Amino acid sequence: MMKIKFLMLSILGIFVLSFTFGYAANAESADKTDEWLRNDKTEISAHRGAHVAVPENTAEAIEWAGLLGYGFVEIDIQETKDGQYVLMHDENIERTTTGSGKIEDLTLEEIKSYNVVDADGNETNYKVPTLQEALKEAHKYNVGVNFDGSKGEWDSKKFVDDVMNIAEQNDILNHSFFVLSDKGTRDQFNAWYPEATVTFLGNASKNLDEDIKELKKYDSAIYTTSIHNIDKAAAEKIDEENLKIHVYQVNSAETYAKAKEIEPRLIETDVIVPGGIDRLLDLVEQLRKEEGIRDDQAAHALKIHLNAIKYFEKSGNNDKVVKHLNGFKELLKHQEHKKWITETTYNTLNVNANKLIDKWT
DSSP states (O other), X not given: OXXXXXXXXXXXXHHHXXXXXXXXXXXXXXXXXXXXXXXXXXXXXXXXXXXXXXXXXXXHHHHHXXXXXXXXXXXXXXXXXXXXXXXXXXXXXXXXXXXXXXXXGXXXXXXXXXXXXXXXXXXXXXXXOBHHHHHHHHHHTTOEEEEETTSSOTTOHHHHHHHHHHHHHTTOGGGEEEEOOSHHHHHHHHHHOTTSOEEOEEOTTTSHHXXXXXXXXXXXXXXXXXXXXOOHHHHHHHHHTTOEEEEEOOOSHHHHHHHHHHOOSEEEESSOOSSSHHHHHHHHHHHHHTTSBOSHHHHHHHHHHHHHHHHHHHHTOHHHHHHHHHHHHHHHHHHHHTTSBOHHHHHHXXXXXXXXXXXXX
């Protein structure tokens, strides 16, 4: 009888310990899932990857996001005819590759047979990446991922499970969020994966209270809105509700300055480069390789100006920094007029020069 009682107590003890440690492990896992979200640091997110350096929605655009210091990338996922997942913003491949046709009508092999073109329409050696290839780069460079839910079949359990499995294989789920603006799709996704961070395109200037109420339904959420639809007062109210902010459409020095005042968790951009002169020097080097800068002399002249600015930054000479940044802008204007740099290169470097002028003025 004593042996039976001892055995029952042992089993009960094992059960209690298993439950306790299992609960602790699950709690730890849940904490890890939104750890990035609870961080107060403001990071810059590259819309469709760092297409300041290489074409959008490529594995290389995610690699360059890591190299240039972006914290996140936004990507678009679509399914091919043979059930493979690729990065592509449009429903067809005409704008971004040398091929044509809808993604849903093409196999992965067919899509991979074409080359990606850059923002100026020039053919490159890059290929449309699979989701696996893209997320492998994100994990390698510790870059978070914003999954744009406006593309792809996010109301399909198979589609969602496949995407989540690929994300889990690449250790991305604990460093990601999902933009699902359709309420029904978002609620269904949340029922399937309640630990995943969700959001939708809110409007903090018109629907602030309603948006907050909707987001508070979820265990993990972030408030997403255009930089044009939010002010300091709205940002403070969102913060009071313990929600972090993700602003997008930040594509000028002025909107970047506004975004910094709001202190969001993420600033999403097509053109702003994180950091200072060192990052711009890296970008100039890459743009020369990509022929956004069309000859070595033009690249050399830009680097001379940037290194001079870097010297005055280190010495804390604000006036000299601003003076040379304005000189850098004049050089850009001259080079663009002479067709030594592309219009895309001009716009990107000019916006970032203005960003630094604002910082040092």
